[in-house]
Amino acid sequence: MVETLVQNIVFGLLLGALYGLAAVGLSLVFGVTKFLNVAHGELLMLGGYASFWLFNLYHVDPFVSLPLAALALVVVGIVLYSLLFSRTVKMDEEQKVQTTMLIGFGVSLILQNLAQRLWTADDRSITTAYSRMSWTLFDIRFPIVRVASMVVAILLVIALHQFLQRSYFGKAIRATVEDWEEATIIGIDTHRVYLVAFVIGAAFAGVAGALVSVGYSIVPSMGLEWTLVCLVVMTLGGLGSIIGTFVGGLILGVAQALTAFAVGGAYRQVVGLLLFLVVLAVRPQGLFGVKEG
């Protein structure tokens, strides 16, 4: 009994790391640009398929192809930004959030159906030689691929954190978040900052998707669920803190695992949404609003 519980929590943490990774991407985009890109889940799906096809057609190991999946999403991100999202930059904040949300829905519809037509509606996952291997510690199983995925996620989140704190461009991004007008005055190209933030967000979604296709499975219609997961995690973790968002992902993963343990797997999605509503109700300004306070 206790072992099953602990095993569930471990699985929850491993999945939660991917939630965190994906949500960090969305949170960075929203925090910097105030674009609410609800097609984030579809970007994740594209990353998953990129990795899946590289493995199936060219036998590229999924962990080796991670940079390629990220690169694919960088391209998609640049296209989406310059074609669509850049047109909303001049709007005031509330209108921008709403317009980008609607654009995002259009994009997600298109991408989802594109994926369905190109790659069918089947569930896909990558099965490598080491897929079934796992370490066992005190009778608790640690599947190798999922542990490796968690390590990748943690490394990427730390790298992003360091990039934002230390590097010159990262500081420019943070300055833009603080006050984009003053940032413009002191010579920061806010357009470029927006583009880079958007593209990093897309790349994070791509890597998260690739990791999902290794440890779990992908399907063209997965986008909405993942977008909601990312929104929930972003709210739980609070905006402006990369590490906080990642921890939010871990919390959601464990909460889902505990729900599945207590009332069955069918309700695992519900717990996150409920958590989200509770947080919004207790903090009506939304945890998004932390920065403004």
Added chain:
Amino acid sequence: MNRRDIAFVVSALIIAAALAVVPSITVKESVINLLVLVYIYVMMASSWNIIGGIAGQVNLGHAAFFGLGSLVSRILWTKGWPLSVSMILGALVPVAFALIIGAPSFKLRGVYFAIGTLAMAQILFITTRNLFPMISSLPKEALATYSLAPRYYVALGMTLLTVLVVFWLSRSRWGLGMVAVREEANAAESLGVSALQHKLLALCLSAFFAGLAGGVFAYYSAGYYLFFPFFPTWTFDAVMATYIGGTGTVIGPIIGAVFYVLVKEILALRFVELHPFIFGTLFILVVLFLPGGMIQIWSRLRRLFRRAAPAPSEEKAMSESDMVHDRPAVE
């Protein structure tokens, strides 16, 4: 009522009367089925428009109202309750739900309301999928006597009712209050227009007619998965049809819904599932470049013609599309 209003009501009645003849002049079931689908979409888009267009609160949980409406109507009706009672209750349960979720969710600003309602609808969707995983089909005796005509008339009648109520609302003090709250909530409040009351009323009316549409669906369908009307697609379809037609106007959602269903069905005949690309693209274009939708093209054309014609009188009553589309155009 001024002359324009009477003209609207009269033409709505004439169109409805013309449509009422359809079952007696055609035996093609496909035509009837298509029209019923059009009616359901018109009801969904028009009802979404009350909260999303007129009151300006983007509700992404509309499927919850539709789903609840169909669930309640279907279960009561198949248990032997009279159809009318089942459908009315099917419309009132979503209203009760709207009242419960309304007050807390309107505390959330704009986009948080959108995501909150989406989350709520997904919770209901997943829960009903778990609780009612089965197909609800009519009993054998009912299937043997299944006839499209009464279903067609119920759908047509409910659609007419929806459209007329939305029209009345858009002309009423309440409707104008909703527009005021949408455009500038603080200014509206300072004039004594309660934002919360107006939004709540808009949400309840929206829920009522979406629930009614759900009742029509429950009555119309021979068999379906009980959770099917809870699919988020119902929300997205209604939102897209409304935006493409012209959000905030009375006619826009109707045109949008008719266009949406017809194009979708025609495309489905020729190509496989091409419509999501077309509507997705169209929707994005409308959001970015034509916030008034198809209606805006019409009013722009008319303005062009007016400018070309000899000077019209200035005091002429503002047309509906003029009234509603004074939002700043997107640059």
